Amino acid sequence: xxxxxxxxFKDAELFPDRTAIICSGESVSYSExxxxxVRRAEELRQFRNHVVPFRTSQSIxxxxxYFATHLAGAVAAPLEKDMPSERYEELSSFLSxxxxxxxxxxxxxxxxxxTGKPKGVMISHGAIVANGENLVESQGFSHNLAFVICGPLxxxxxxxxxYPVIMxxxxxxxxxxxxxxxxxxxxxxxxxxxxxxxxxxxxxxxxLRFCSASLMKIAxxxxxxxxxxAPMYQSDMEELCRILPHTRLYNTYASTETGIISTFNYxxxxxxxxxxxxxxxxxxxxxxDDSTISCFGKTMMSGYFxxxxxSASVMSGNEIHTxxxxxxxxxxxxxxxxxxxxxxxxxxxxLSPVEIENAALSAPGIIDCICTEVPDxxxxxxxxxxxxxxxxxxxxxxxxxxxxxxxxxPYKVPLKYAQVDKIERTFNGKLNRTFYKEI
Amino acid sequence: MKEHIRTLLExxxxxxxxxxxxxxxxxxxxxxxxxxxxxxxxxxxxxxxQDATPRxxxxxxxxxxxxxxxxxxx
Numbered sequence: 001x002x003x004x005x006x007x008x009f010k011d012a013e014l015f016p017d018r019t020a021i022i023c024s025g026e027s028v029s030y031s032e033x034x035x036x037x038v039r040r041a042e043e044l045r046q047f048r049n050h051v052v053p054f055r056t057s058q059s060i061x062x063x064x065x066y067f068a069t070h071l072a073g074a075v076a077a078p079l080e081k082d083m084p085s086e087r088y089e090e091l092s093s094f095l096s097x098x099x100x101x102x103x104x105x106x107x108x109x110x111x112x113x114x115t116g117k118p119k120g121v122m123i124s125h126g127a128i129v130a131n132g133e134n135l136v137e138s139q140g141f142s143h144n145l146a147f148v149i150c151g152p153l154x155x156x157x158x159x160x161x162x163y164p165v166i167m168x169x170x171x172x173x174x175x176x177x178x179x180x181x182x183x184x185x186x187x188x189x190x191x192x193x194x195x196x197x198x199x200x201x202x203x204x205x206x207x208l209r210f211c212s213a214s215l216m217k218i219a220x221x222x223x224x225x226x227x228x229x230a231p232m233y234q235s236d237m238e239e240l241c242r243i244l245p246h247t248r249l250y251n252t253y254a255s256t257e258t259g260i261i262s263t264f265n266y267x268x269x270x271x272x273x274x275x276x277x278x279x280x281x282x283x284x285x286x287x288x289d290d291s292t293i294s295c296f297g298k299t300m301m302s303g304y305f306x307x308x309x310x311s312a313s314v315m316s317g318n319e320i321h322t323x324x325x326x327x328x329x330x331x332x333x334x335x336x337x338x339x340x341x342x343x344x345x346x347x348x349x350x351l352s353p354v355e356i357e358n359a360a361l362s363a364p365g366i367i368d369c370i371c372t373e374v375p376d377x378x379x380x381x382x383x384x385x386x387x388x389x390x391x392x393x394x395x396x397x398x399x400x401x402x403x404x405x406x407x408x409x410p411y412k413v414p415l416k417y418a419q420v421d422k423i424e425r426t427f428n429g430k431l432n433r434t435f436y437k438e439i
Numbered sequence: 440m441k442e443h444i445r446t447l448l449e450x451x452x453x454x455x456x457x458x459x460x461x462x463x464x465x466x467x468x469x470x471x472x473x474x475x476x477x478x479x480x481x482x483x484x485x486x487x488x489q490d491a492t493p494r495x496x497x498x499x500x501x502x503x504x505x506x507x508x509x510x511x512x513x
Contacts, residue, residue: 087449178468181488211488347469378451378472401453408466413454 003073003106004124004132008034011169015143020166021060022146022190023174028060030169036060040068043157048073051095051108051305055088056081056154058176063153064160070106073428077108077120078154080409087409091118098133098306109156111256112343116355120305121256130298131259133162134280138263139196139224145170147191150178151200156256157228161198178203181211185217188218201232202347202379208239219244226263228252230345231336233380234273241267243367249278253285253334258320259299261285262334263336274335274391285334292340293326294319342433344373346381349411351434356414359407360385363400365393368423371414372436383414386436388423395419441503447477462502463493471496475478478502484509 001007008030008217011020016031022138028036044052052069056062056078069076077095079088095108108124133140141164149172151158173187178199183312184207188195195218199207207215225240226248240249249267253276254260262285263303264373279285283297296319303311313319324343326334344351353371360369368388389395397417404413424432445457451473455465466474474496475486484506495505 179463179466179471179491180493181468181471181491185488204466206468210472210475210486210491212486378476379469398449398453405454410454415453416452417453 002129003070004128004166005037005067007132007167007169008037008067011166015169018169019171021063021172021174023058023060024176024188026060033060033064036064037067037071040064041071044068044072044074049100049103051075051077051100053077053079053088053092053095053171055079055083056152058149058153058174060174062171066089066153073103075100075105075108075122077110078159079110080154081152082410084406084408086384087407094306095120100305101303105302109154109256110160112350112352113310113356116352116358119307119310120288122302122305123256123259124302125299127259127299128163129167130282131160132167134260134282134299135160135164136167138280139226139248139361141165141168141170142194142195143168143170144192145194145196145223146173146187146190147171148173148175148184148187148195148197150175150184150203151198151348155348156254156299157198157200160254160260161226178206181207181214185211185214185218188221193221194223195221197222198226198228200348201227201230203237204232204240205380206378208236208243212239212243219247222247224250226246226250226252228254228263228276228348230348230380232273234271236272237266237271241271246279253277253293253336255322255324257301257314258295258322259283259297259301261295261297264333269302272335273330274337276334276336278332278334285328287326287328288321290340291325291337293322293324293334293336295322296320305374329383344371344381346373346383346411347379351383351412356383356385356404356408356412357431359404360387360400362407363403365389365395366400369370370433370436372433374416376415382416383412384416384418385414386418386420388420440506441499444478444503444506445499447481448474448499451477458497460498462498463496466496474502478506482506482510484513 011030012034020030020033052074103126105122106125108120110118113119153301250263252263262277264275283299285295325338356371374384424435473493480484
């Protein structure tokens with residue numbers, strides 16, 4: 001099968017009454033889900049060969065819209081739930097004024113570039129299926145599994161889990177984040193024997209800190225937990241292994257551009273923080289001379305929407321050159337050791353400090369600034385903004401944060417602020433990011 | 440106590456309106472965790488996921504009540 005929607009048709013035929021999705025007390029069977037998708041696809045036919053942008057929500061309706069857009073022959077562009085309206089309009093307009101290269105593009109997922117300009121990553125139908133196959137084979141998604149998704153569905157970390165669930169005719173449980181931690185644990189009372197979930201390292205840290213007893217109670221039901229998207233502390237990994245001794249715990253290497261590349265079960269004898277395992281079925285990687293990681297295979301993106309130059313700068317043939325630095329051990333396992341560029345990876349979201357600095361510089365009273373990543377006891381890491389203000393200006397971190405919230409998605413607004421007399425620069429006048437990384 | 444808690448939380452939640460009567464709705468999981476961690480460290484009380492309810496985190500007054508209740512049962 002070449003498209004994820006073909007699996008949906010197969011599921012509705014083979015298991016019409018099986019629950020496909022559970023969300024906020026509502027559930028749909030595979031036959032009901034397909035009926036809703038087909039109905040909505042009819043309404044979307046007019047957008048065939050066009051991009052359909054829509055705000056992401058943690059809901060059944062979101063997935064109906066997503067599948068229906070594909071079925072209607074259009075391209076799905078799920079945008080950030082809390083994106084400021086002006087930015088949403090800007091992106092929607094950008095998407096509507098450019099043509100789609102070919103008929104195989106399924107999705108455009110936005111990520112952040114080094115300059116802060118959003119990049120529309122084009123994902124083909126084939127890449128979606130290849131990602132799904134990778135996860136089914138390497139992590140053991142099966143038809144009687146209930147998979148719990150807490151993260152935003154427009155992010156590759158969560159969206160990619162929808163594919164193996166649908167391919168196996170399993171059940172998806174969607175939650176509105178992890179803010180209601182009791183709701184997360186109540187999900188495991190549903191009448192399923194086997195559960196799995198995807199949690200970013202910050203969420204694992206939070207559960208370990210406040211809910212370790214509850215985690216122990218669900219240990220026997222939790223077949224596997226995947227993490228990825230951001231570095232995880234060795235101590236958190238070891239603690240999770242202790243609490244969930246029989247659960248497969250995967251650390252995965254993936255990105256929006258490359259798809260799902262490799263995975264490593266760190267609860268099978270070797271708990272190594274940097275290790276991201278061996279290549280998956282449809283993907284591969286190699287370490288380049290400058291220690292950057294290059295990826296190849298069926299899961300690669302098709303390019304950046306509307307930006308051939310940018311696409312050519314990272315792609316050659318079917319190979320994508322990432323800015324991640326890595327090494328390969330004697331057993332062919334990938335280890336990640338850092339990044340070559342200035343992008344900050346915060347809980348799986350790649351952020352450009354430049355974008356945040358530009359927004360801050362447009363705030364009243366701010367004459368210079370630098371945004372950097374600092375350790376944070378709660379989330380592991382957080383953004384900190386150092387600012388220089390005009391003489392006589394009374395600096396208020398809360399007022400600046402409120403201003404930034406009108407310009408940026410909430411996860412891009414720094415949590416920490418410091419007023420300084422000057423921002424350190426290099427000899428040629430560039431922001432000295434290394435200095436701030438070291439203090 | 441209320442003003443002290445406000446100052447503490449303003450330091451870790453710069454974009455959250457602490458005067459809101461719908462505080463729980465404004466918070467994300469990181470915000471909830473920040474509140475639990477800051478208060479448990481400051482007052483030496485045990486807070487866990489069971490305490491992170493919409494009722495306890497409705498507004499600043501309900502947070503103060505939760506802390507007072509925990510301190511009384513310490």
